[in-house]
Amino acid sequence: MSALTDLLSVDGIRLDVEAEDWRSAVRASGQVLVDEGISTAEYTEAMVRNVEENGPYIVIAPGFALAHTRPFEAVLKTGMSWVRLATPVAFGHETNDPVELVVALAAVDSKAHTAALAALAKVLADGDNVRALQQATSAEEVLRVLEGESVGADGQAGARAASAKDAAPAPSEQKILTVCGNGVGTSLFLKNTLEQVLDRWGWSRQVSVEATDTISAKGKASEAVAILTSQEIARTLGDVGIPVKVVRDFSSTTEVDAVLRDTYDV
Numbered sequence: 001m002s003a004l005t006d007l008l009s010v011d012g013i014r015l016d017v018e019a020e021d022w023r024s025a026v027r028a029s030g031q032v033l034v035d036e037g038i039s040t041a042e043y044t045e046a047m048v049r050n051v052e053e054n055g056p057y058i059v060i061a062p063g064f065a066l067a068h069t070r071p072f073e074a075v076l077k078t079g080m081s082w083v084r085l086a087t088p089v090a091f092g093h094e095t096n097d098p099v100e101l102v103v104a105l106a107a108v109d110s111k112a113h114t115a116a117l118a119a120l121a122k123v124l125a126d127g128d129n130v131r132a133l134q135q136a137t138s139a140e141e142v143l144r145v146l147e148g149e150s151v152g153a154d155g156q157a158g159a160r161a162a163s164a165k166d167a168a169p170a171p172s173e174q175k176i177l178t179v180c181g182n183g184v185g186t187s188l189f190l191k192n193t194l195e196q197v198l199d200r201w202g203w204s205r206q207v208s209v210e211a212t213d214t215i216s217a218k219g220k221a222s223e224a225v226a227i228l229t230s231q232e233i234a235r236t237l238g239d240v241g242i243p244v245k246v247v248r249d250f251s252s253t254t255e256v257d258a259v260l261r262d263t264y265d266v
Contacts, residue, residue, distance in 0.1 A: 003115035003116045003118070003119045004080075004115075004116045004119035004120055004123070004146050004147075005143055005146055005147055006116065007078060007079050007080045007113060007116045008079070008080045008081070008082055008116075008143070008146070009036070010139045010140060010143060011035075011036060011139075012032055012033075012036050012038075012079065012080060012081045012082060013081075013082040013083075013139035013142050013143070014028070014032055014081070014082070014083045014084070014139075015084045015136065015137075015138070015139065015142075016084060016085075016086040017083050017084065017085055017086060018085075018086050018087070019085050019086075019087075019089055020089070021089055021090075022051065022056070022065075022089050022090065022091040022092070022099070023048055024089075025065070025083070025085060025089050025099065025102050026044070026047050026048050026051065026065075026067045026102060026104070027044055027048065028083050028085075028102070029047075029067050029081050029082075029083040029102040029103070029104035030043065030044025030045075030047055030048075030067070030081075030104055031044065032081035032082075032083060032104065033079065033080075033081050033104055033106050036079060036081065037076060037077070038075070038076060038077055038078075038079035038080075038081070038106050039074050039075045039076055039079075039106040040074045040076070042074040043069070043072075043074035043075055043106055046069040046070075046072070046074065047067045047068060047069050047104065049069070050068070050069040050181060050182070051067075051091070053181075054181040054232060054233070054236065055092070055232035055235075056091035056092045056093040056097075056232065057180060057181060057186060057229075057230040057231075057232040057233050058091075058185070058186055059091045059093040059096040059097065059099055060096070060186050060189055060190070060230070060249070060250035060251065061096060061124060061249045061250055061251040061252070062095070062096045062249060063088065063096065063098065063099055063100040063101060064096070064099065064100075064101045064103070064124065064251070065091060065099045065101070065102045065103070066103050066104075066105060066185050066186055066189060067102055067103065067104040067105070068104065068105040068106070068107070068182065068185035068186075069182055070182045071106075071107050071108055071109055071110070075106045075107060075108050076106075077106075077108060078106065078107045078108050078109075078113050079106055080103060080104060080105050080106075080113075080116065081103070081104045082101070082103055082139075082142060083101070083102045083103075083104070084100060084101050084133075084134075084136075085099070085100050085101070085102065088100040094231065095248045095249075096248065096249070100134065101133070101134075103120070105117075105185050107185075113188075114188055117185070117188045117189050117192055118192040119146075120146075120189065121189050121192040121193050121196070121250075121251060122192075122196070123145070123146055123148070124251035125193065125196070125251050125252070125253055129145055129148065132145045133145055133146075171203075171206055171207065171264070172206065173206055173207075173208075174206065174207050174208075174224075174225045175207070175208050175209070175210060175223055175224045175225065176194065176207060176208075176209050176210075176224055176225060176226050176227070176228060176263075177209075177210050177211075177212055177217055177220060177221070177224045177226075177227045177228070178190040178191040178194060178209060178210070178211045178212075178227075178228050178229065179211075179212055179213065179214060179217040179227050179228075179229040179233055179237065180211075180213065180214075180229065180230070180233055181213060181214060181233065181236075182213050186230070186250060187211035187212060187213070187229070188211045189250050189251075190211070190228055190229070190247060190250045190256075191209045191210070191211040193250055193251060193252070193253055193256050194209050194228060194256050194260070195209055196253050196256075197253050197256050197257050197260055198260075200253075200257075201260070210224075214233060214236050214237060217237060217240065218237065218240055221240040221241055221242050222241065222242075224242055225242060225243075225263070226242055226243045226244070226245055226263045227240065227242060227243070227244045227245065228245050228247050228256070228259060229244065229245075229246065229247070230246065230247065230248075230250075231246050231248070234246050243263060245259045245262065245263060246259075247259055
């Protein structure tokens with residue numbers, strides 16, 4: 001078992017699900033959570049409202065959406081569902097549409113699922129893993145891929161691009177914020193990808209990363225050197241007094257490496 005598969009069972013995986021639009025896709029992922037006793041239907045509708053109110057920022061990588069919202073009483077326990085659609089649907093994201101895979105996350109707090117999202121970030125950073133997940137013919141096959149947690153194609157490219165020898169000297173102790181609408185899902189995913197890059201740079205001890213929500217980010221901006229987030233959340237934040245860097249593919253260590261280099265002019 002891995003941290004990821006601790007929260008996702010065979011019964012929580014559905015393949016080739018029919019959905020007419022993004023709302024029905026999110027509701028399909030939420031229904032699996034309900035079926036598994038993870039959350040109630042109220043949580044499912046809250047996930048839909050989250051996109052209606054904040055835009056399609058949950059589409060964090062090409063073809064992939066991480067459906068979620070804030071923890072509240074509709075969450076019965078921390079868990080995930082995995083829905084691969086029969087036909088991809090548009091969420092309205094300018095670069096990552098259409099979406100084929102919707103992973104729904106329900107969390108009782110902001111900490112219980114952090115290891116699972118770290119594992120998921122590593123899995124989706126590997127192009128071979130992504131292809132295997134797209135082609136899997138059973139829930140058991142999906143779990144086998146997820147338990148591998150290997151970093152291949154894109155992760156290796158990121159490692160080459162961000163090796164310690166060509167990174168700039170590490171700065172003094174600093175903080176970077178990763179931000180999403182709720183501070184419990186996509187911001188944590190991006191945090192994990194950024195930390196992979198910082199590890200390769202040898203900067204992990206000097207640069208800390210904090211995942212947070214849009215409201216808290218405005219208050220914490222003075223403590224940080226930059227914010228990394230989606231285009232939708234960047235628009236919501238506006239001018240917070242520090243650079244706000246847009247990341248389109250939260251699973252790509254190569255893109256995050258480039259954003260980090262731009263932030264530090266490396």
